[in-house]
Amino acid sequence: MIMGKMTNFKVQISNYLTFGFWHLDLVYLFGIWILTFGFIGLTASCSRETPTGKGSAGQLDAKDDMVLIGAGEFTMGSDKVEIKEESLKPLEPLFKAEKPRHKVFLKAFYMDKYETTNLKYKKLVDATKRKPPSIWKDGKYQDGRDNHPVTLVAWQDADEYCRWAGKRLPTEAEWEKAARGGDERQFPWGNEFDGSKANTEESKLDDTVPVGSYESGKSPYGVYDMVGNVWEWTADWYRPYPGNKEENEFFGDAFKVARGGAHGTSGGHYIIQQLYRTSFRFFFYPERMYTDVGFRCAKHK
Helix, strand or coil: CHHHHHCCHHHHHHHHHHHCCCCHHHHHHHHHHHHHHCCCCCCCCCCCCCCCCCCCCCEEECCCCEEEECCEEEEECCCCCCCCCHHHHHHHHHHHCCCCCEEEEECCEEEECCCCEHHHHHHHHHHHCCCCCCCCECCECCCCCCCCECCCCCHHHHHHHHHHCCCECCCHHHHHHHHHCCCCCCECCECCCCHHHCCCHHHCCCCCCCCCCCHHHCCCCCCCCCCCCCEEEEEEECCCCCCCCCCCCCCCCCCEEEECCCCCCCCCCCCCHHHHCCCCCEEECCCCCCCCEECCCEEEC
8 A cells, every 4th residue: 555655756746846735645654654664763852952063153143133154164965864665765866865965165154043034024025015925914914923934935035035135045055054064963953853942743833933932953053943943945946966866857947945844734744854854955846835935044244
């Protein structure tokens, strides 16, 4: 039965990208995989560790809630995730897209400390008369959600906001460096998944939370919510890294990369722990809007 359903994996990905939700039978399969295989050996922890590592703390620009990420080299991507179970083989392209592990040098840049909120995005809507997210009523978001991350914004909307604010969308490399620092950690806080440090599927909140809610989950540079809450648009197309020879029909200039994973409830994209890793790459149609995709901005130093 599992193998029969696995043949529809490409269809499920298409549904995911087109309609903004995982089909229920794939959700069921992921649940079975996690319970049966422990899925590649990562485990949840209830401890509340303090982030440590080689990534030095960024310098906060208090005026604009941005963090300065210093110039330097870091390791991007991963060669670690391997799928040995035959039933999981159709997932391999998603993880092989992280290969190869490679060094990247970046000039210093600023990264928003928080995801862009409804309150901030409304300033663009009011100033430019841009069409607001479809979930807003009469041009206004729901009361009490000022500091929740804005969603249902296409890539073009996110790009326009950042430019309007005198910033830009971060590159994929900038996003990953800001999330993992210099020690190749798998999550912003360390190498072990901990559902208490981010708004993930394990939170069971069925919604976003105000940005900055997870103090212990921030990255080595002091950037919040780099995993969970909402996926985040980046500036880049979903292309293979230099040296990646893997076949992947989704590579090219049709999809933009999104990073970080979302709150991952039954009402959004079902997320498993491995999709919250700092090296994990996913992709969406840039012209479409999703209930669990938002963004943050960056800018040159």
